Amino acid sequence: MTSQEIRAQFLDFFKGKEHKIVPSAPMVIKDDPTLMFTNAGMNQFKEFFLGNTQSKVKRVADTQKCLRVSGKHNDLEEVGKDTYHHTMFEMLGNWSFGDYFKKEAIAWAWELLTAVYKIDKASLYVSVFEGSDDADNLEMDKEAFDLWKSIVPADRIIMGNKDDNFWEMGDQGPCGPCSEIHVDLRTKEEKTKTPGASLVNQDHPEVVEIWNLVFMQYNRKADGSLENLPEKHVDTGMGFERLCMALQGVKSNYDTDIFKPLIREIEIITGQKYGKDEETDIAIRVVADHIRAVAFSIADGQLPSNTGAGYVIRRILRRAIRYGFTFLDIKKPFIYRLAKVLSETMGQAFPELREQRQLIENVMKEEESSFLSTLEQGLVLLNSVIKSSKNNTIEGEKAFELYDTFGFPIDLTALILEEKGYELDVEGFEKALKAQKDRSRSASEVSKSDWNILMKDAEQEFIGYDSLEAHVKLVKYRKV
Ligand code: ATP
Numbered sequence: 001m002t003s004q005e006i007r008a009q010f011l012d013f014f015k016g017k018e019h020k021i022v023p024s025a026p027m028v029i030k031d032d033p034t035l036m037f038t039n040a041g042m043n044q045f046k047e048f049f050l051g052n053t054q055s056k057v058k059r060v061a062d063t064q065k066c067l068r069v070s071g072k073h074n075d076l077e078e079v080g081k082d083t084y085h086h087t088m089f090e091m092l093g094n095w096s097f098g099d100y101f102k103k104e105a106i107a108w109a110w111e112l113l114t115a116v117y118k119i120d121k122a123s124l125y126v127s128v129f130e131g132s133d134d135a136d137n138l139e140m141d142k143e144a145f146d147l148w149k150s151i152v153p154a155d156r157i158i159m160g161n162k163d164d165n166f167w168e169m170g171d172q173g174p175c176g177p178c179s180e181i182h183v184d185l186r187t188k189e190e191k192t193k194t195p196g197a198s199l200v201n202q203d204h205p206e207v208v209e210i211w212n213l214v215f216m217q218y219n220r221k222a223d224g225s226l227e228n229l230p231e232k233h234v235d236t237g238m239g240f241e242r243l244c245m246a247l248q249g250v251k252s253n254y255d256t257d258i259f260k261p262l263i264r265e266i267e268i269i270t271g272q273k274y275g276k277d278e279e280t281d282i283a284i285r286v287v288a289d290h291i292r293a294v295a296f297s298i299a300d301g302q303l304p305s306n307t308g309a310g311y312v313i314r315r316i317l318r319r320a321i322r323y324g325f326t327f328l329d330i331k332k333p334f335i336y337r338l339a340k341v342l343s344e345t346m347g348q349a350f351p352e353l354r355e356q357r358q359l360i361e362n363v364m365k366e367e368e369s370s371f372l373s374t375l376e377q378g379l380v381l382l383n384s385v386i387k388s389s390k391n392n393t394i395e396g397e398k399a400f401e402l403y404d405t406f407g408f409p410i411d412l413t414a415l416i417l418e419e420k421g422y423e424l425d426v427e428g429f430e431k432a433l434k435a436q437k438d439r440s441r442s443a444s445e446v447s448k449s450d451w452n453i454l455m456k457d458a459e460q461e462f463i464g465y466d467s468l469e470a471h472v473k474l475v476k477y478r479k480v
Pocket residue numbers: 040068075084085086087088089091209210211212237238239240241242
């Protein structure tokens with residue numbers, strides 16, 4: 001089955017269950033100060049869940065363009081290293097706004113996977129929220145457990161904690177317990193050696209979560225407490241690329257027909273071969289993944305820039321450029337050339353890729369040449385700093401120079417250092433950045449009002465960096 005057919009079957013199935021099929025919301029969010037990018041299918045329906053607005057229809061389904069590179073859902077570090085987390089991905093979903101609840105959501109998910117897509121029942125596991133004895137003090141989801149028990153043997157039901165089985169959009173907003181469906185893609189032999197149940201949620205590349213059924217019943221308030229939502233809702237999200245992996249009999253999202261044409265094109269352009277060497281493979285996967293995030297963002301009207309969402313996109317592209325430069329040995333712009341293949345494979349479902357192809361290519365090519373013009377020099381500087389460093393940690397001042405003069409986003413510098421077994425003095429970097437900010441502030445104080453606009457930009461840039469900080473700290477934490 002092709003990915004086009006898989007997507008169409010999902011939508012047809014829920015159309016048959018009286019769902020209205022709606023278009024994906026933009027991936028780049030312009031009107032919500034709490035969220036820069038859509039990170040789940042439910043984002044566009046947030047107001048319905050909160051009861052602030054009434055939906056005209058009670059049941060909808062769609063495929064949603066998502067990006068998970070910042071905030072609560074940040075998968076950037078896994079991308080390319082594993083074979084099932086992307087920056088940009090499609091999330092298939094069905095929703096009930098105060099209409100059906102757990103019974104139908106569970107029964108239909110099972111029907112679609114096993115009767116329509118014909119996934120072997122013996123390869124599926126489900127999970128149920130076990131409850132929590134923290135401040136929320138929540139009970140186990142007995143209702144979901146009993147429903148699953150009537151469908152699958154008890155040893156296929158896994159009890160899950162808050163991390164895996166309580167879905168929250170962010171620090172605030174609608175949330176609730178969830179039941180997830182996992183698929184075991186291992187060979188028969190491997191399955192007899194280790195039971196699949198023990199590998200669920202263990203970051204195993206062949207025992208992966210495909211679908212999350214969230215039962216929205218709470219709203220997390222600003223003070224951290226939970227209140228009941230006025231009505232109960234269903235919010236589901238299924239990773240489209242992972243579903244295609246399961247249905248196409250492959251063991252990596254990158255071996256599906258969604259990614260294969262991109263990888264083939266990268267092989268042609270770079271002269272490298274996918275599947276021979278892990279370092280090269282990671283770089284190829286990173287490029288194949290990141291082109292999608294950047295192209296979809298530009299198609300949504302968000303160009304790479306120095307502030308806010310634009311800077312997130314710039315960081316993603318620069319990350320891909322550097323992987324190409326160092327590991328695929330390509331010293332000139334090439335990622336923009338993948339936009340053609342992308343618009344061919346995904347343009348039917350997302351026509352904006354076809355309509356904006358020229359813009360996507362032009363912007364990316366320009367971004368690539370501009371970063372490539374300083375990348376090599378920056379890498380030389382970084383190498384010499386590493387060589388002359390007396391301990392394992394690189395001074396923040398140097399990272400700031402790379403950022404300021406050579407356009408190295410801080411997380412890129414941290415990534416390169418991590419590869420070489422070094423750490424970054426994040427505080428020193430912050431200090432240098434703040435000093436620059438203060439300089440530009442005092443400069444603007446003496447200038448005329450026109451400059452206030454520039455000042456605002458500088459301010460935003462700093463806010464953008466704040467969200468990076470968490471990321472860099474994570475890198476440091478993992479190494480320890
Ligand atoms: P995981 O545990 O694998 O990180 P998740 O629990 O964070 O996934 P959910 O928030 O439940 O994911 O999202 C619903 C579905 O979207 C998941 O079941 C998965 O199939 C898919 N998904 C989530 N994150 C990604 C990603 N980064 N790339 C591709 N698919 C994803």
